[in-house]
Amino acid sequence: MPRDFTTGINWGREFKSSFAAALWMCLLTCPMVAFKINAAENTIDYRWNYLIYVAAGTFILSGVWRFMLARRDYIRQSKAEAEFEGPAPDAPRGPAKTWVDVVMSSKYRNQGIGVGLLVLASLPLWASPYTINILITALIYISLGLGLNIVVGVSGLLNLGYVAFYAIGAYTYALLNHYFGLGFWVCLPLGALASTLMGLMLGFPVLRLRGDYLAIVTLGFGEIVRLVLVNMGDITMGPRGISNISPPSLFGLDLNKVVKPVLLEWVPTMSPNLDLNKAFLFFIMMAVVIITIVVVFRLENSRLGRAWLAMREDEIACQAMGIDRTRAKLTAFALGATWAGLAGVVFAAQVTFINPTSFTFMQSVMILSIVVLGGMGSIPGVIIGALVLILLPEYLRAFSDYRMLIFGALMVLMMVFRPGGLIQSVRETYVYKPLEGGAGGEAKK
């Protein structure tokens, strides 16, 4: 029966609720919107027409809101009904496929990824320095998001101090560069290692904690690291930060002096203002992100990854299955921190000046938002989440006054309509291929 969700709607009631919402909003905003004190003439200006705008706007938004809710409930219910009736006999079993799966399982997957990578790699030849710069930032956040995803999305350990590891990576490079003149390539693994060790150090005291308690301890950890950086002025220069961090080198070649003139001559579309060191960093970050994706994917679908998932789902049952909880937790913290360390080193090389204000709690919240908005535990979700949350504000500079407002509204809407994130994580399905002789073969898809 072709039935849509508008049939069950009681229009009168909906109208009334919207009207009530509009009235309520008018009352709420009346003092702010309708009265304006004219200080010059010492009178009050009444702006009743503003109230009408508020009322009209609220009325419409409230209607849209409930329309969307009704639609969501309708979809849920029809899904539940379909499940109740049982699947069609030839319907494939297993979790529903998202569009990402459709794309990723298509014939042209490899070609598609190849073309995408080529387009990305060619960006420095035609895009503006500004674009390259914010893309580096976006890539850094993808890496951060994927790292945090191991801890929060896969292992279910809420970490609100993730930015600490990012700071440790960045400061490892900045300090080693400042005091000992060590280069980017030496510091990249060192930064990652330092973060990993700090991850282990944080892991030990929180072994017994979970949920709210874990969140608070990690939050405290993030703040401690930041405060240490601020107050250890003798070493870290405190709030003044460390400047003149060297960009990455390519076999000691000065890219801007040697390569740039040649490139400018041959590639007319290249921006003359482009700092080739930034372009190089962009490639490095692309490589880091690709490695991160491969590693995180492999981890998730391994014995270790399953142990993390089991820990997320039920800690007691996970131990009863013979999983060493201590090890699972420590590896999750340490491996999650590694990526933040790598990203931190690249960040220090990108901005060449760091101080503790780059590593506040807001950054942790931002990274966590990327994971939650994108979809906990889903790699494509985290990538999309990072792109949305980092690139949108950059390109919507015109709305920068309302950025936090839009951000908050977006979060609320996401949690109501897509609680699983933009791209929900889908468990890998297994296909059973019977072999001759009664033996069975099992293959991953």
Next chain:
Amino acid sequence: MTENVMNNPASIIETQDVSMIFGGLVALDEVNFRVEKGSITALIGPNGAGKTTFFNCLTGIYTPTRGRILFKAPQPEGGDQVVPLRGLSPDKVTTLGVARTFQNIRLFNNLTVLENVLIGCHCRMKAGLWGALFRDKNTMAEENAMAEYSYQLLEKYGLSRAVNDLAKNLPYGDQRRLEIVRALATRPSLLLLDEPAAGLNINETRELKDLIHLIRDRENLSILLIEHDMSLVMSISEKVYVMEYGRVIAQGGPLEIKNDPAVIKAYLGEE
């Protein structure tokens, strides 16, 4: 240690004077208990008698305040060795060969049925971090072998059509069954079932009874179950222990237990 000697060589697990004290509450009071190798033993008792606490002591979730728990752990080279379980963490106990299910089902809800069983295989797998990252030959061979083993196990116990369904979407009876299969995947020699029939209807309980028999015979293990469903307990178990207020008040065959005055008193009260 000379004390690690079982009182009865036919036991697979034995507890010697195990007590568990929470603050001032004596949850278990010098429990002496044994499960004969290859048998189905039941543990019954009124609510709050300490049955689940006892399970938690056996599986390492609690460390008993006093007493010894001895388990005959099969060795990889063959043969058995008696090991004390007290003080071991739950994962170590499972690795030694004691698997359990839970009173309120504790499946990994958002993972598929096959993954649930694969996680059960965890302690029989070796791959570490490097194996996961580099996916070398051994790791992949092990992954595939375990996936196949899990599938076979699911097929054997009638869950193979749901391998890729999320565990939370299974009907209740199948969830109970999956929990047992998941426990079997750890390749235990002793299986502890905590109220396996709770919430099942009469038909499902009958199926469960067959399943328990089947498992004991096929997998060659010993089974210890806590259960409130008396008809199930009486028909399935070879030996029954009755607990009340943390003490074992009676033990014996099902018939003996049925007529034991102490048991009748514990359940029905005195005249």
